[in-house]
Amino acid sequence: MKSSISRITVIVFTLLAFVPAFGADWQATVGAQDENKGRQVIAFLPNELWIHAGDSIQWTVKADEIHTITFLTVGQIRPPFPVGCPGFSFGAAIFDGSTCVSTPPMISGQIFTVTFTSTGNFKFVCLVHPDMTGVVHVLDTAAPLPHDQGFYDREAANETHALLADLAQLQGHHHASANGVVVGAGKTLANGGGHNTISLMRFVQPELVIHAGATVEWTNQDPSMPHTITFGTEPGNPIPPSGNVSVDADGALHATISSTSDSVHSGFIASAAQDQIGSPQTPLGTTRFRITFTNLGVYPYKCALHDDLGMKGTIIVMP
Ligand SMILES: [Cu+2]
Numbered sequence: 001m002k003s004s005i006s007r008i009t010v011i012v013f014t015l016l017a018f019v020p021a022f023g024a025d026w027q028a029t030v031g032a033q034d035e036n037k038g039r040q041v042i043a044f045l046p047n048e049l050w051i052h053a054g055d056s057i058q059w060t061v062k063a064d065e066i067h068t069i070t071f072l073t074v075g076q077i078r079p080p081f082p083v084g085c086p087g088f089s090f091g092a093a094i095f096d097g098s099t100c101v102s103t104p105p106m107i108s109g110q111i112f113t114v115t116f117t118s119t120g121n122f123k124f125v126c127l128v129h130p131d132m133t134g135v136v137h138v139l140d141t142a143a144p145l146p147h148d149q150g151f152y153d154r155e156a157a158n159e160t161h162a163l164l165a166d167l168a169q170l171q172g173h174h175h176a177s178a179n180g181v182v183v184g185a186g187k188t189l190a191n192g193g194g195h196n197t198i199s200l201m202r203f204v205q206p207e208l209v210i211h212a213g214a215t216v217e218w219t220n221q222d223p224s225m226p227h228t229i230t231f232g233t234e235p236g237n238p239i240p241p242s243g244n245v246s247v248d249a250d251g252a253l254h255a256t257i258s259s260t261s262d263s264v265h266s267g268f269i270a271s272a273a274q275d276q277i278g279s280p281q282t283p284l285g286t287t288r289f290r291i292t293f294t295n296l297g298v299y300p301y302k303c304a305l306h307d308d309l310g311m312k313g314t315i316i317v318m319p
Contacts, residue, residue, distance in 0.1 A: 022054075047196065066128055270285050
């Protein structure tokens with residue numbers, strides 16, 4: 001009798017040893033947008049959290065611009081977002097710093113949970129957006145934590161409100177010149193956790209009336225968000241320009257449209273990436289695109305990357 005009780009005791013203690021300690025569950029959000037989706041907050045909200053080893057963070061995506069939640073390993077070469085780590089985790093993952101974890105591109109309503117099993121300070125990024133970063137500080141379970149969930153909820157709400165207000169102001173300040181269209185505008189900001197970006201996903205003068213023979217110039221004023229100017233058929237690969245696009249002496253791209261059935265695609269119009277000490281200087285960005293319209297008509301166009309967010313425009317050519 002005595003021996004069977006002690007055997008049961010051994011079994012119970014053995015089982016307890018293999019059941020992981022239940023950590024706390026934290027909540028955070030990814031991205032934010034206004035009601036018509038034109039103003040996009042490209043940020044983790046909050047982007048800095050202090051938790052205990054064994055805790056989990058559940059992220060909820062709050063925007064229709066795509067984002068990933070990605071923990072690369074220290075020094076890992078940043079992969080393209082369609083590639084992932086390579087590969088993707090779906091729904092939940094465990095991260096201890098030794099193996100990369102990434103979601104596929106996600107949109108509004110999707111969630112992803114990461115459980116952190118080791119102490120350390122871990123950077124996380126969105127593979128789609130270069131200036132969208134954060135950090136999770138994973139402390140020993142005995143260490144005090146500086147903030148509770150209520151603090152992070154308030155921080156996320158306050159930052160979302162402030163960044164959307166900043167975007168509204170940015171939108172108000174951009175006045176297109178005659179025959180000029182601003183192709184999105186934005187700002188990169190920093191805080192203690194990393195970088196945030198705000199991006200206006202709109203052609204600032206979406207309907208422009210010109211005379212036949214005039215040239216329209218589109219300019220991207222966002223620090224890192226690429227856009228396209230696409231008339232007619234959208235190409236399979238949005239990165240290069242269509243074959244009927246040439247390069248002006250000042251580096252701007254240029255095409256001619258003579259019929260409403262013409263297809264012209266700018267390719268990515270984007271600011272250059274930032275230079276970094278120790279790395280080769282980055283090439284100039286292609287920030288300007290021009291089209292000369294030779295004939296009368298109504299010419300609808302869109303950004304092939306962000307038309308689902310409502311990024312569309314029209315050129316009306318009058319005599
Ligand atoms: Cu766009």
